[in-house]
Amino acid sequence: MNRYHVAEFSWPHLNDMNWAHAGPSLLASFLASLVECVEALTVVLAVGSVRGWKNALIGSAAAVGVLLGLIAGLGRALAGVPLPTLQLVVGALLLLFGLRWLRKAILRSAGQIPVHDEEAAFTKNAASMRSLTGVRGFDRVAFATAFQIVMLEGTEVVFIVVAIGAGGVGLWLPASLGAIAALLIVIALGFALHRPLANVPENKLKFIVGVLLSAFGTFWVGEGARFIWPGRDWSILGLVLGYLLVAMATVAICRSNAKGKRSTAATQTAVSQ
Amino acid sequence: MNWMRTIFREVFGLFVDDGSFAVLILAWLGLTVFLLPHLAWVPRWRGFILFAGLAAILMASAIRYARKQN
Numbered sequence: 001m002n003r004y005h006v007a008e009f010s011w012p013h014l015n016d017m018n019w020a021h022a023g024p025s026l027l028a029s030f031l032a033s034l035v036e037c038v039e040a041l042t043v044v045l046a047v048g049s050v051r052g053w054k055n056a057l058i059g060s061a062a063a064v065g066v067l068l069g070l071i072a073g074l075g076r077a078l079a080g081v082p083l084p085t086l087q088l089v090v091g092a093l094l095l096l097f098g099l100r101w102l103r104k105a106i107l108r109s110a111g112q113i114p115v116h117d118e119e120a121a122f123t124k125n126a127a128s129m130r131s132l133t134g135v136r137g138f139d140r141v142a143f144a145t146a147f148q149i150v151m152l153e154g155t156e157v158v159f160i161v162v163a164i165g166a167g168g169v170g171l172w173l174p175a176s177l178g179a180i181a182a183l184l185i186v187i188a189l190g191f192a193l194h195r196p197l198a199n200v201p202e203n204k205l206k207f208i209v210g211v212l213l214s215a216f217g218t219f220w221v222g223e224g225a226r227f228i229w230p231g232r233d234w235s236i237l238g239l240v241l242g243y244l245l246v247a248m249a250t251v252a253i254c255r256s257n258a259k260g261k262r263s264t265a266a267t268q269t270a271v272s273q
Numbered sequence: 274m275n276w277m278r279t280i281f282r283e284v285f286g287l288f289v290d291d292g293s294f295a296v297l298i299l300a301w302l303g304l305t306v307f308l309l310p311h312l313a314w315v316p317r318w319r320g321f322i323l324f325a326g327l328a329a330i331l332m333a334s335a336i337r338y339a340r341k342q343n
Contacts (some may be wrong), residue, residue: 092302096288096295099331105292112342156287214331218324226307227319232330239324246328253332254339 004230021233022174024240025164025225026213029178029189032160035205037186040153042196044146046125049194051142059146064183067154071161071176078166086166088224094163094217102210108203110254115203118196160213167220212249215239277284294334 039061048056078086107113132141157179165175189197219236223227229235291297305323 088306092299093288095298095302095327099298099327100288100290100294103291103331103335103338106331107338110335110339112339151281159287196320214327218320218327221302222304222320222323223321225310227309228316229320229324230317237321242324242328246332250335251334253336257336257339258343 021168021171021236024212024216025168025171026174026178028209028216029161029164029175030182030204030221031178032209032213033079033157033179034186034200035202035209036153036157037182038118038197038202039121039202040150041186042121043125043149045144045190045194045196046122047129047142050126050129051139054141056146059143062143063147063150063154064124066151067158074113074158074162075165077170083169084224084226086224087168087220090163090167091217091220091222093159094167094213095221096217097159097163098210098213098215098217101206102214102243102247105203105207105210105252106254109207109251111258112254117220117258118200119204122196162218163170163213167216170214179253207247211240211243214243218243225245291334291338294330297330297334300326301330 043055044060047059104113108115127142129145161175161179165172186197215236218239219229231238300321305319305326309319309322
């Protein structure tokens with residue numbers, strides 16, 4: 001990879017693509033966007049089914065438009081920044097973001113914090129929509145709620161696409177394709193099923209995305225600081241494996257801690273009785 | 274100004290939910306990026322040291338949280 005090149009906002013030919021980066025970039029962008037789109041869909045479905053589809057869809061489409069403009073604007077703005085500086089800053093932000101996701105996914109897998117429940121979120125949002133008074137014509141509540149949730153979840157997607165796309169030369173294409181594919185799949189499933197996608201293994205996806213983003217962040221910070229990676233670009237796969245093993249070991253330790261505490265408490269209760 | 278505060282809080286929340294976890298990550302990045310190049314170690318170890326520190330911070334933070342919960 002050319003260390004001094006700026007991160008151009010352009011589409012490369014498939015043959016020119018660095019697949020050691022492009023493959024994990026596409027996967028990370030797709031899975032992260034899938035999780036966020038599923039969460040947004042739950043609220044949009046609740047709004048649409050209670051208050052009508054027209055304003056819920058207009059609100060969602062308006063937010064998607066703003067987000068697309070944000071991606072294009074940020075992409076252009078970052079195009080002039082030297083790649084090492086960009087990699088350091090984006091890598092650090094990606095690490096803060098990715099390690100936070102991974103930590104949460106580890107704690108959810110270990111049963112320390114509750115798993116996100118799409119059915120419960122749908123019921124809660126639908127009830128809150130019902131409690132608000134109905135209106136004729138333009139429904140500002142439906143529009144604003146759909147707009148807000150799509151903006152909220154979409155901001156995370158924008159950050160992931162921009163961070164992945166700006167981190168290396170020729171990565172805008174896989175990063176954008178991953179996010180667009182996730183958006184289209186979730187929209188299609190939402191239209192087909194008309195109910196929240198509760199069967200999507202959200203925490204497993206977040207676990208994988210956390211691992212991928214942490215690996216990217218670590219690699220780009222190293223590139224920005226001009227570290228020498230053994231195996232060069234392929235060491236990103238080693239980092240993915242390393243974070244995966246560390247995360248799985250941490251889940252096992254957290255689970256065994258919890259089990260140990262529970263069995264100690266049970267023994268103490270039995271002795272005191 | 275209220276909406277500005279909301280946007281700032283949401284964007285900040287993307288990167289930080291446990292303050293000490295975020296501070297430790299940034300401190301480790303600062304140490305490795307600015308200090309390691311001045312040490313006359315084998316340059317090939319720098320990437321591994323960066324990863325090992327971040328992995329240790331992740332592990333310690335998750336285990337500490339789990340212990341507190343139990």
